Amino acid sequence: MADPLQHFFALMEAQGFVVVQNAPKLDLELYIQNYRGRTRFERLFFIGRSSVTLCVEALKAAVAEAKQGRDVQRYREAVECLRVAAPNDPAAVLDKSWVGRQDAFNRQETARILAEIKVYKNNLVKESIRIGHEDLGKHLESIGDLAGATEAFNKMRPDVSTVKQLLEVGKHLIRTAIQRREWGGIHSHFSKLLFKGDNPDEEKTVQPYVNIAKGITHLYLGEYQEACDNFLTTESNTINTPSYAEIASRNDVAVYGGLLALATMNRIGLQHDVLDNDNFRGFLETEPHIRRAINAFVTGRYSACIQILETYRPDYLLDIHLHKHISTIYSMIRSKCIVQYLLPFSCIKLQTIAEAFSCTEQAIASELADMIQQGKLKARINLIDGVSQLLSTVRIDPRTQMQAEALASAEDYERQAIERLRRMSLAAADLELRQAKQKNVPILSSSVNEFEFQAEDEDSMMAY
Template sequence: MVDSVLTFFTAMENQGASIVKDTPHFDLETYISNYRGRTRFDRLSLIGRSCVPLCVDALKAAVAEAKRNRDTQRYREAVECLRMAAPSDPESNVDHDWIIKTEQANVAETNRLISELKGYKNNMIKESIRMGNEDLGKHFESTGDLNGAAETYAKMRADVSTPKQLVDVGKHLVRVAMQRREWGMVLANLSKMGGHQLSAEDEQALQPYLKIIQGIAFLGQERYSEAALSFLAADPTPPASGYHDIVSQNDVAIFGALLAMATMDRRELQARVLENKSFRTFLELESHLRRAIAGFITGRYSATIKILETYRPDYMLDVYLQKHVPRLYEEIRSKCIVQYLIPFSAVKLATMEREFMYRADEQTMEEELVNMVKNGTVEARIDTIDKLVITPTQDDRARMQMEALEAAQDYERQAVERLRRMGLAAADLELKNPRKSTGKAVDSGRGLGGLASDNVTFPEESPFV
């Protein structure tokens, strides 16, 4: 079995998949119990195709999850992956009888729902038409026909009669759009959901759903700063709004903490994360992230990097976070290095290696610093002979003198302008806008004191006329 698993992951890696060789900290059964709906299969399938230690167990669970539902294509995909990873496992054999039976049942159910919907339309009962479209859309979604589900859910809008029903339509469309990774459509439907007049209780229940799903959509679009603010603003009330079809509360804590560390400075992290009473409820579920943030704020960067690298395998197995983990980690690590160098004029490379060499790759500290200097992330010079990182020092006395000279020059310019205006006023001259002036303008070159005065008008009693 070991050889077949290695062959399977070699094929996955050739297809561009991210491979996790370390064992994650979570128990697979406990982890997947936090979710419901189609996201359970998505997560099991991703873990099976990405995590070497959990590969077979996750794929077997994915096969079982697929057989509990109606999507035969998902079942075929899971069985094919399991056959490649564990060809001797009994569950790696395709259950053709189940596929035929399920597909026949799907066709019969589709025909039944379409027939019922036609009857509702003939009777012109709006509520029945709405419910008929909803049932048909759920059926299409459960069988994997996401295009048909989206079209059917969209038809519900014409027959809704209450704001709550409009919100339900929006949730259906958002769920389908997220499965198709259409983040623009997700944000568009969320904006429509938030514009209705709901009761205070319904608004409170809807708030975490809107903020969390909006954060995931921003994350998918790589708008990390906006995503962080969305997660941090989510209400920690129990998820009655139904976002467990998509994420768990632990996921909210992970997304919000990592995005905040990648996009905020230490002062913002203190105010918006650690002192945020709402988000702190989520963060208590992932206490190691709270320790990582506290370490970054207090300057214990080595502890922060170590915690994040320890939990990297877990985050690499999330369906929404996986492809963003390398970039987010790189941003956090770069910020730690920049903050670490600020108090020093020179630091030994060996010292920095001890502080920051908790990495999943083989890049050396020197190579990393060279890349940071080249892209402008850090301002420093690297002494490859003495193995030092030298940061430029500022002469505070010279800087103060330059600021004083600039202030004196600015004061002199302002004083000259004031004297010129006083001279014009003493000569009883008036400055006007040339476009609005109705008097007789005289072109006098530089005018008094060298001031350009193309728009100076002389009154009749002036001695200059």
């Protein structure tokens, strides 16, 4: 690797980026064709700052993408990164004339739209006011003023007149919230987008958009089960419009849903809710290796499942939404594979487990010890007297477990019976138990036939 690239990725690591040394399987040109809008630049720029193999190619594509748009700041950032990574590349020179022209155009366009909105407000034309705010929001979004764009889209709401227009407002707000990474407030946009109206067909068309956006939100927040449910319930035949490509592609839904399902679902759930799911099957066709990995897990070929996923790890580390969670998700999947592999055994050599999962005996011993400490695996590792290292699983005697459950049920029944008898005794004595508002309140003893009261004053004591 050349010295400029070494320096560049040292800077990226210092900024918290994950540097991917291995070459990914994705074709950058085919990959970026799946997206529209500002996310194209975001993904190219992220790959350029993370992948050693695709760095220069991705940064040059990001510079070209930025120059086709209106966001001058993004263009400056992309050129600066390319200048550090490849200083001799022609695209690494800042086009100051373009920057000046674009800055002037952006200011003029903003002033023009604001003037039009002012005229529309003076004429009290609601439809024109709504369109004006929408144009302003899209313009501000295109030049990178996401806060201003969100404000403009919010101002559309009082002037909407149809369900379709209201849904469009919600989609604008969700898109800008995802770009701003405002995960805390994005849930309010979901509630506004989906409402009980008179046009369920209109809401049905936007439901997949909401599912994908919710899935990405839960993924960012580390709520993997909820994210998985959202991706798996997305209908595959309704996300071919450009608006969906502004947040995620069909391939993304397949990867996100498949990996999260492997991390959070058991074998029966994977078979029923993923492989036999007609909706999600359409997504899996775009990423056949995800389907192979799930099939391998369901059929008990755990080592093959892990090998397939490890092959595509570099690709997932270059995903703008997934990269921070890959380590956790892969760890969850690997732990599940090990637990499932050990189910038929009461005692097994560590060497056998290491061979099954293609690692050293020392590494698998350390991994198993961590799983035991975290409560993921109920087992013991035997390392005494130089005997072959063994893993003994801890199994609960079914008879003992049944007896413990029976005793717990009996104790629960006795507690409920005592409580009912206490209430019957209160009713028979014509007494009433009120909610406590002061310190001196009636207190019931644990005995069924005894009642002990702490009186509030002498009169209440004499009355008793």
